[in-house]
Amino acid sequence: MNLTILGCYAATPRTLTNPTAQVLEIKNRMFLIDCGEGTQVQLRKHKLRFSKINHIFISHLHGDHVFGLIGLISTFSLLNRQTDLHVHGPKGIKEMILLQLKLSKAWTGYNLYFDELESDESQVVFEDDKVKVSTIPLKHRIYANGYLFEEKEDPRKLNVAAVEEYGIETCYYNKIKAGHDMKLDDGKLIPNKELTFDPAPPKSYAFCSDTVYHEPVIPIIKDVDVLYHESTFLDSEEHLCERTMHTTAKQAALIAKKANAKKLILGHFSTRYKSMELFKKEAQTVFENVDIADDGKFFDL
Incomplete structure (x- = not known):
């Protein structure tokens, strides 16, 4: 299992920062999680074979998590993709994408399937003989889910x-x-x-972005190996969390601690801050094993 961060900053793309997108490779499967603007450029830049992506998981319909999707879908067509593509995301994502394809008369030459989500309860959205993916209901300004990726146990x-x-x-x-x-x-x-x-213990990865501090996620991600959690603000700006429905680094660390996670990766940083190390230091006052996401950063999980 390994993770490549394509983008991990909040709101708008900038010269040196990209909005949220990441690739999780697990059991020879390649999953794309969120697809902010510029995702396909980042995929090429980091030499990821994105033709292997058959399932895309979108957390919510804010632009910094989804505006790169139509471009990637169109590029797949230009590259004569034949393999089915499955997009999992909130209800409305099908209308969002199909309207753009319709108006541009750019229908795909491959099968494009949408799994639209609207449940407030955790549900399995993908499962095969190697991997299971479940939603993690979040609390944001619009309907949002994180995703829990769980390996299945290998044969002895x-x-x-x-x-x-x-x-x-x-x-x-x-x-x-x-x-x-x-x-x-x-x-x-x-x-x-x-x-x-004995086979190697199966691993798990939880993706939680965007959300206010939300303890109902804890039983869903209990004992997870790696937790990626948004940390838009530092503690000094906690007063902004309730209005924007985001989380501080310290609050993300508290979720990790209560969930007994083995490792915490912080991301979705507000670009108002000049040093991301401040997020790590703040989180480590609550939870020790903390790492910082960055565009292009690779994690061997």
Whole structure:
């Protein structure tokens, strides 16, 4: 699992900062999370094979999280994409995109599917044999969701030396990796734990942006490995949070602490601040393992 931050600043794009977008690569799947203006330029700049993106998750319909989507969808058409593209996001996103395609007479040459969300309860929006993605209902000025990405547990790892020592034929290997014990020809039962190793623990990643301090997210993201949480303001501007429905670095750290997260990544910074390290220092007064997002920054999770 790894994460590339394409943009992590609030409101408008600037010369050296980009609005929210990030790519999560997990179990050989590439997911795009939010798509602010300039996302496709950032994808090219950081040499990400964005043709591998089949699912896009949009948190809400404010421009700094979605205005890059129509451009990316159009570029996929110009590149003769054939693979289906699924867009998950708030109700209204289908109308927003299809109207632009209609007026520009730029219909896609590939299947474009919209999964429009309107529930205030957490729900599974994507699942296959490797990954499950669920919504994290947030509290913002308009309807918004974060997303929780969870790996599914891998099969057990075969202890090749052990199975060869017992003379077990290869046709039984998949059964053993699935957790079954093995009965030898002489009737002896070999416990699975003697024939396999534990797989790596499955990892999880939670994306929470934009939201006011909102404790109902805590049980949804409990024990998450990595939490990305918006931190638009420092504590000195906490008075702006209720009006704008955003969070301070200290409040984000409190969510991480109460959720027992292993790591916190801060993002969605207001550009009024000259040093992002101030966010890290403030958050670390509450929660120790804090990192700072930045445009183009890569995290090996």
